[in-house]
Amino acid sequence: MKHLVAVYGTLKQGYSNHHLLDKACYIGPDTLASLTLYNLGPYPGALPKPSDGVRVEVYAVNDSLLAMLDKLEGYDPEAEKKSLYLRKRIQTCHGLAWIYLYNRQVQSRQRIGDGNW
Template structure:
């Protein structure tokens, strides 16, 4: 396992895409006050904006799994600015971790005030 990722939506335990993390190593939870969460309908999106905190789960994953997550999140490393999400490093209590940040306007989207989707 060479990558650390912080997830906040459908990849969390109990949600529809968590099965992708079945072989990942769960490190622990965190609350990130450097993110703000928005309701996008079938999934949430986070922006790098201060808030009271977004609940995340932190995992250690390998390179092939990171590529699978990139595909799930609509992130293309070769077209970062055009991607649905952008992958960025963010500080967690478990160290630096990749997080997927929503890359579209959120003007008409509801902010999730409690930070948990």
């Protein structure tokens, strides 16, 4: 496992896409005050804006699992402007981790104040 990934939505334990992380190694939780979470309906989106904190789970994943997560999140490194999410590095209490940041406008979306979707 070479990459740390911080997840905040459907990939978290108990949610619909968590099964994709079955072969990942759970590292632990964190709360990231450098992000703000928005309700996008069937899933959330985070933006790099200060808040009271977004609750994440951090996992260690290999290259192939990271590529699968890129596909799930609609991230294309060759066409970032068209990507639904961007994969960026963020500091967590477990070290630097990849996180998927929403790549669209959120004016009409509800902010999730407690940071837990």
